Amino acid sequence: MKTNRAFYIGVVLISLLLGSLPFWVQSEYFFFAAYTVLQFVILATAWNILGGYAGYVNFGTAAFFAIGAYSTVVGYKLGWPQGYNILLGTFMAGLIGLGMGYLTLRLKGVFFSIATLALSVVLNTIVTNTPFLGGARGVYVIVPRESPIGVGQYIHWLFFLILAMAIFSVIVARTIEKSSLGQGLMAIRDDELAAEGLGVPTLRLKLIATTISGALMGLAGTTFPYLITYMEPTATFNLSFAVNSIAMPIVGGLGSWLGPLIGALLLGTIQQVASVTLSATWNLLIVGGVLVFFVTLAPNGLMGIFKKK
Amino acid sequence: MDISLDLLFNAIISGLLLGGFYAAMSLGISISFGMLDIVNIAHPVFIMLGAYVAWWLNEHFGFDPILSALLMSPFFFLMGLSIYRIYYDRFEKSAGGDSLRGLAFFFGILFILEMLLLLLFGVDYRNVNTGYTDATINLGIVNLPYRLLIPFVLSICLLLAIRQFFKSTYFGRAVSAVAQDPLALQLMGVNPVKIKGYAFGLSLLIAGFSGAMLIIIQSVQPAAGRDYIGLVFAVCVLGGMGNLMGTLFAAMILGVAESMTATFAGPSWSPAVSFGLLLLTLAFRPQGIFGK
Numbered sequence: 399m400k401t402n403r404a405f406y407i408g409v410v411l412i413s414l415l416l417g418s419l420p421f422w423v424q425s426e427y428f429f430f431a432a433y434t435v436l437q438f439v440i441l442a443t444a445w446n447i448l449g450g451y452a453g454y455v456n457f458g459t460a461a462f463f464a465i466g467a468y469s470t471v472v473g474y475k476l477g478w479p480q481g482y483n484i485l486l487g488t489f490m491a492g493l494i495g496l497g498m499g500y501l502t503l504r505l506k507g508v509f510f511s512i513a514t515l516a517l518s519v520v521l522n523t524i525v526t527n528t529p530f531l532g533g534a535r536g537v538y539v540i541v542p543r544e545s546p547i548g549v550g551q552y553i554h555w556l557f558f559l560i561l562a563m564a565i566f567s568v569i570v571a572r573t574i575e576k577s578s579l580g581q582g583l584m585a586i587r588d589d590e591l592a593a594e595g596l597g598v599p600t601l602r603l604k605l606i607a608t609t610i611s612g613a614l615m616g617l618a619g620t621t622f623p624y625l626i627t628y629m630e631p632t633a634t635f636n637l638s639f640a641v642n643s644i645a646m647p648i649v650g651g652l653g654s655w656l657g658p659l660i661g662a663l664l665l666g667t668i669q670q671v672a673s674v675t676l677s678a679t680w681n682l683l684i685v686g687g688v689l690v691f692f693v694t695l696a697p698n699g700l701m702g703i704f705k706k707k
Numbered sequence: 708m709d710i711s712l713d714l715l716f717n718a719i720i721s722g723l724l725l726g727g728f729y730a731a732m733s734l735g736i737s738i739s740f741g742m743l744d745i746v747n748i749a750h751p752v753f754i755m756l757g758a759y760v761a762w763w764l765n766e767h768f769g770f771d772p773i774l775s776a777l778l779m780s781p782f783f784f785l786m787g788l789s790i791y792r793i794y795y796d797r798f799e800k801s802a803g804g805d806s807l808r809g810l811a812f813f814f815g816i817l818f819i820l821e822m823l824l825l826l827l828f829g830v831d832y833r834n835v836n837t838g839y840t841d842a843t844i845n846l847g848i849v850n851l852p853y854r855l856l857i858p859f860v861l862s863i864c865l866l867l868a869i870r871q872f873f874k875s876t877y878f879g880r881a882v883s884a885v886a887q888d889p890l891a892l893q894l895m896g897v898n899p900v901k902i903k904g905y906a907f908g909l910s911l912l913i914a915g916f917s918g919a920m921l922i923i924i925q926s927v928q929p930a931a932g933r934d935y936i937g938l939v940f941a942v943c944v945l946g947g948m949g950n951l952m953g954t955l956f957a958a959m960i961l962g963v964a965e966s967m968t969a970t971f972a973g974p975s976w977s978p979a980v981s982f983g984l985l986l987l988t989l990a991f992r993p994q995g996i997f998g999k
Contacts, residue, residue, distance in 0.1 A: 517982075686818030
């Protein structure tokens, strides 16, 4: 319990520190960058719940993210308040995660991976051909200029939201890791047949993990339309979400809540710098290169490197 | 009614022709994924690499893509050999295998290759012009364009050749054996790692070949490879893992389905066809249409 207390004290301190940023940092661009990095913290953490703990590779991060984002578009068009939209997107993404898992998780793990890749393309095509969701042309989401809490600009409000979501995701991941659910998932990763034989309800645990993981990815997407204010399928179904959310946990270290956090902060910041100084192409080249490098030469990520010493 | 019947016939014919070519594209995956259990998700990007090499050779030396396909084959084979070396060394050697990291490895390679193509050749569409690009054979109501016909014929030849090769040579039978029981193979004094390396090299050789065929059929851009990921895996699963004739039939079905969708529902729906079919297959018939 001692580590638990230390963790939550840390959470409170970091929330206070980051939460105070809008009161003394001027640059608006800084908050766009910080938003993007925190968004990756959520995606990487969510991916790790299924990928890191249970060993199932999800290539469909972009799909779940887009479900969250486009749920917000639907809610926005219906005139719903932001809070409802966030809940709707999270719920929808979780539901589709459950459905996907139910259809493919009984097969070999590889088939689940390929199916998740297929999911993003199918959803992308549906959105492109649905005028209500903006189709290929896109749709505008109008946001107020001021933050709804009275102080600061709207980007500050979005920063608070994504910060809260990121902290929530990390707490969820850590709680899972310490619970019997996490233990069961890790047993599946190490030897699924043996786990099944010892009475671990493998399919049910995998379904729970897929649902939570998908819901958190959807959660990360729900505020995306408010950030970019113009939604179109190419930006939302971007495969860079998928490669990033795989690379970050692997760079940080799979299978613990800290790994994706470190990976996302590190890779996310590098990319923010690289996209200013280089280009988006170089950005993805760097992520791909780092991914291949770590996976072949340092399979346990940065956490593995530091633990050895 | 006359016109739509025309459309229907032409959609079916071009679907069948495309299907033959899709069979060649998926053949490499049928070998690597179906037989060797290596999930090379980057396979379609190797096809794009082949297409760009063929384009480059055509642009600078005026080579016909068919000639380029033959010229680059040994290089793609060697590339496959060396990639398999790394893959084996890092992901297969340890007992049980580490499929998660293997998948992530190929996913990373996919992005590296795609971004390199983007940096080297830019985002523009590239195409080649040969003497036969715009020619067609007219058979009454059906048009047979050479740019579809030639890749079709070559792809079918390739498929039959590979099938014969697997059936009747020592190496081919060893590959089939390694798929079934690598340990037994080892006990008979054959090195399964070597066999798998050659077979993986062969799968990339086919990728390069299909790339050259692709650039005859249509213009390409670096990110186009992603659209074929669903296609090659759908064909491989639908046809039954590692079943080469099944691959051909599944590819034909997919080609016709895609071409019908493009003709009657609009081309913007066609990406969903292969991926949708893949999802349905995985959900309801993961052993493929010809499986037991």
